[in-house]
Amino acid sequence: MALKVYNTLTRDMEDFVPFQGKKVNMYVCGPTVYDHCHLGHARSYVSFDVIRRYLIYRGYDVNYTSNITDVDDKVINRAKEIGEDPFILSRKFTESFIEDMETLAVLPPDTRPKVTEHITEIIQTVETLIENSAAYVTPKGNVYYDLTRSEGRIGILSHQTVEGLLEGSGNRVEVEYDKRYQLDFVLWKSAPEGEPGWNSPWGWGRPGWHIECSVMSMKYSSGQLDIHGGGMDLIFPHHEAEIHQSESCSGKHPFSKYWMHNGFLTIDREKMSKSLGNFFTIKEVLDKFSPGTIRFFIVYTHYRSTIDFSEETLEEAGKARKRLLNTISNVKHDMKEAHEERNDCGLTELVTETREAFINSMDDDFNTREAIGSLFVFSRKVNSIISSEKPGRGALENVLRFFSEINDVLGIFAEDESNASENMNNGLSEENIMEIIRLREKARKEKDWAKADSIRDELKEKGIVIEDGKDGVRWKRM
């Protein structure tokens, strides 16, 4: 079965066939860094991270670019509000963003271009557009894209008619703009001296929002993309503007072969966004939930569906994920006592079956929900096998290797957690813990329950959970 992808451009499921063989140029619109990123951003970048990882898993050579919009009216306004230098502000939030992505196990892009480092190229591109008579300069020093150049192609991505678009924009005519046609969009925006900006052939100013993505995506690919991604809110006007600009500039069609858009994250069914003020930053959510839980929460939903955020849904995700983590830790535990003998107990076949199911689901437009569903089945079966039979070392290793293979794609089993019982952190070494557990065992033998329980409580406070089982005591870090 071939990999299928939903393409916003055609509104259809399509077989994924890149322009050239196994090479995939992928670009995902990055954040405007005027504040800490919120969970909605996490949703987008984690979703595309999984898509990227899966393509790699399937043998594609992925070149992944994701930008940082580090100059923009929002950045400047925010800086003004709090009396800070806009460039210092954007650098600070760029760092915050990168830190969040690392925490959530989002692989760093191959290239992470910043707008401020591409001003020359942006100006060149705008010049090219003017030369191609696809753009015009106004007396005020603004440059607009001339949409009459895209006659018949307006609404190509948003699937709206010109009338519909005009009507939609009717209520909010931007009077301060001096464009010829209501739907024209700005490529270069003149700015008063003293405001952040750059010199250009049209005077002091800044790039418009859309042009940067065209410039950077084309620069770091072969001029055409296989996949262009972003949040659904970017479909119009941002991504559509990119199509017009890029194609007018390069002459290559299509600018991007596949357009992929992730669904929103809502709170009480309302879109989480900065402008509505109903957002939680990634850092805020990290105070209450582990990175693994947050990532699992996102990956557990199909990337195009809306996810409604609440503490309950995150808690549920955490519990669900724990089931899988438990199997991993159970298998690891058994490995210690497993013999070399080749007692497979059907595990190898189970792994093969599950891998097949996983790939089938993921091939279907990255259906992570269904893919994870098959992992739960796998998990249950493995638990069942290891609790009733004694599989050999090789078979257990095979299971662990499979989990790690899955983790390469989904990134939901952070090593530090699944490995918790192996490592030492929070002040207590394994030795120490074993020592304490021996003390408690002694107390238990003497039926000194009070003492045993108090030791248990004490360990719990330090984040160590004791489980009295059939064959001895197990412990793990929370």
Next chain:
RNA sequence: GCCGAGGUGACAGAGUGGCUAAUGUGACCGCCUGCAGAGCGGUUUUUCGGGAGUUCGAAUCUUCCCCUCGGCACCA
């Protein structure tokens, strides 16, 4: 106004023509246990917003109706 998404068991959420619909949470039972928690095993929902139709057969296709939600140049 224009465009779009969707209504599936207590909840969340897969499934888009065919064995009385995954999976997770919850609930219940059992195992384990000094107790507890955690863990493990099992059980639970004959049902897919409503009507009509197509079909040997539909949650899945067609049509009508009802309802919810999102986008429309700030936005992941």
